[in-house]
Amino acid sequence: HHIVSNVRGVLRPGASPVDAVRAVFPGGTITGCPKVRCMEIIAELEQAGRGFYTGSMGYLDRHGNMDLNILIRSLLLSGRHFTFRTGAGIVADSDAQAEVYETDDKARGMLVAVESHGKELKHA
Incomplete structure (x- = not known):
């Protein structure tokens, strides 16, 4: 949120x-x-x-x-190719590995959304 x-x-x-x-x-x-x-x-x-x-x-x-x-949380679609980025908020007491996991989770969510759309898309 x-x-x-x-x-x-x-x-x-x-x-x-x-x-x-x-x-x-x-x-x-x-x-x-x-x-x-x-x-x-x-x-x-x-x-x-x-x-x-x-x-x-x-x-x-x-x-x-x-x-x-x-x-x-945005995705750019061009033909059958898509691009998106993820990130995490880094603060003084951030745990580096936890932030990597957070960005991976966000990317996974975007990929699930693309896959559920049912189109054959390729990550640019």
Whole structure:
């Protein structure tokens, strides 16, 4: 289960909805704290872009209203090929092996969902 945070506000003069999105993404629940240093460490360790994973999907209407999420349990389907990523939250007292098991469980859940769909798909 994950928390849901509803954030409401008014943009300062001269700021656009895109400025607001840039200011809040990636989410702190994804990067950790301190945010900038954690983002640097993630970039060093992963050495590849995450694509849609931990990005966002939602809408922005013509009045500047928006509703966004953080994409975690998501799968990209292209033809018969699919791609997804999993992760775990690392904190000071995390057990490395338990975190590996957690990511494996999440991946297994995604694979079960794909298999239950009944299509012949190939992991990219």
